[in-house]
Amino acid sequence: MSAVAPTRDRILAASVDLFGTRGVDSVSLDEIAREVGVRKQTVLYWFESKDALVDGVLDQVAAELFVVIDAAVRSASDDPLERIDSIVRAVFRPAVRRPALLGLLRDVSRLDAGQADRLRQRVEPLVARAVEYLGREMAAGRLRRGDPGLIAALGYATLTGIATEPEALRTVGWTADAAGLRKLRDELRGFLRSALAP
Amino acid sequence: MSAVAPTRDRILAASVDLFGTRGVDSVSLDEIAREVGVRKQTVLYWFESKDALVDGVLDQVAAELFVVIDAAVRSASDDPLERIDSIVRAVFRPAVRRPALLGLLRDVSRLDAGQADRLRQRVEPLVARAVEYLGREMAAGRLRRGDPGLIAALGYATLTGIATEPEALRTVGWTADAAGLRKLRDELRGFLRSALAP
DNA sequence: ACGATCCTCTACCAATTGGTAGAGAGACGC
DNA sequence: GCGTCTCTCTACCAATTGGTAGAGGATCGT
Known part of the structure; x- marks a missing residue:
């Protein structure tokens, strides 16, 4: 056991960042290898092809997001607006600190069907x-009524969009301090709270 | 004047679609040429480099969006919620019919600084x-108060996100009929209206 | 009829892409 | 000491990338 993370993990970490910020197709294996401080063939030793590497990266991202969101959902209070609040706070931190995480999710539509399915699963x-939760709270009159699935998608779109588009924010004079x-x-x-309140 | 659009326009149209759906880096000049039914060198005759083509495409997208949004803004009623409603309706149609339009906008963060600046301009x-409009209506108490710039960015993020991520929608069981x-x-x-209402 | 301009073509090119083949260094059990 | 397994390396490769050079066919005004 060494002090530095094992090569495989370092490759995964670098790939998440590069794929997420610049897109899967735009990042070459050579570039990832350079970032890790290793040769391309070492990358291909750990992941038999670029596709396999993408699979690994998607698995890792899904796992990371799952942990964050799951924790936020469990630890929150009873009021649905408070709960959503805490999810936003939980997701917001990793989202803006590592835009690559959500950036990769956003990139799914550009992957081939197999990989998209894998991630969706x-x-x-x-x-x-x-979705189930939203539906329940809507029925109880504690959230504005609507199609729970589409409302979930809209909330996701808002959060992902804002986290992955610093350019849009900069256009309205926002700075990342x-x-x-x-x-x-x-x-x-406030935006989501107001959008979801009954 | 011929019945078919001139080559340059056909190259632009094909590029918008391909760049917007798959990302600028992932689309080769050969591919665009094939789509148009012409050789790569013809593309390079009309646009002296791929960068120049990207510039042309961004200009075209900006112009198209400008027309749509500007018309919606001008033609709408006095009530700000109604006005936003009509903008959503106006943008929604081209957005979902040609996701490439907003997809390209979304891709700005992956372009180099010069091109991003160009589009931003x-x-x-x-x-x-x-932003000015939102600020005015907020001051008049006809919209929920907040930072007009960030609210504008959030609205944009919601709209763009939902229009460019059919995968997310499919995950919640939505179909594109x-x-x-x-x-x-x-x-x-409803989502935006509720988010912006005072 | 004739040159000029517009447009698209064939033929290349160097650099980069994802990927293969296989050598060699180090740690391990025996 | 010796083979085996793990890991990273050098050396290639065919295909694709954006881009250059320049030929040739239309169409035009004159």
């Missing part, structure tokens, strides 16, 4: 639970 | 007007 349980982040987070919370 | 006046489109549009209108 990983995320499915989370989505199903969220600590104060800016806090303000963005609070504005996002 | 084109969109700037639209954004400035929107006529009924699905109508339902999605109405749900989006």
Whole structure:
């Protein structure tokens, strides 16, 4: 056991960042290898092809997101608006600190069907639970009524969109310092809260 | 004047679609040429490099969006929620019919700084007007108060996100038929309306 | 009829892509 | 000491990338 992370993990980490920020197709194996400090053939030793590497990366991202969201969902209070609040806060931190995470999710539509399915399968349980939850709270009159699935998709789109498009934010004069982040987070919370309130 | 569009326009149209759906880096000049029914060198005759082509495509997208949005803004009623409604309706149609349009916008963060700036410059006046408008209506108490710039960005993120991520929608069981489109549009209108209402 | 301009073509090119083949260094049990 | 297994390396490869050079066919005004 060494002090530095094993090569395979370092390859995965670098790939998440590069794929997520620049897109899978635009990043070469050579580039990943350079980032890790190794030769391309070492990458191909750990992942037999680029496709296999993409699979590995998607698995890793799904797992990371699952942990974060699952924890937020479990630990939150009873009021649905409070719960959504806490999910936003939980997801917001990793999302803006590592835009690559959600960036990769966003990239799914550009992957081939097999890989898209693979990722969808990983995320499915989370989505199903969220949709079910929204439906229940709507029925109880604690959330604005609507199609739970589409509302979930809209909330996801808002969060992902805002986290993966710093350019759009910069266009309206936003800056990525600590104060800016806090303000963005609070504005996002208010936005979603208002969108979902009954 | 011929019955078919001139080559240059056909190259632009094909490029918008391909760049927008698959990403600029993933689409080769050969592919665009094949789509248009011409050789790569013809593409390079009309646009001296791939970068120049990207510039042309961005200009075209900005112009198309400008027309659509500008018309919607001008023709709408006085009530800000109604106005936003009509903008959503106006943008929704081209957005879901040609996801490439917004997909390209979304891709800006992956372009180099020069091209991003170019596009930002084109969109700037639209954004400035929107932000100013939101600020005015907030002050008048006709919209929920908040940072007009960030609210504008959040609305944009919601719309763009939902239009460019059919995968996310499919995960919640949505289908892209006529009924699905109508339902999605109405749900989006309700979502934004509720998010922005005072 | 004739040159000029517009447009598309064939023929290349160097660099980069994902991937193969296989050598060699180090740690391990025996 | 010796083979085996793990890991990273050098050396290639065919295909594709964006781009250059320049030929040749239309269509035009004159």
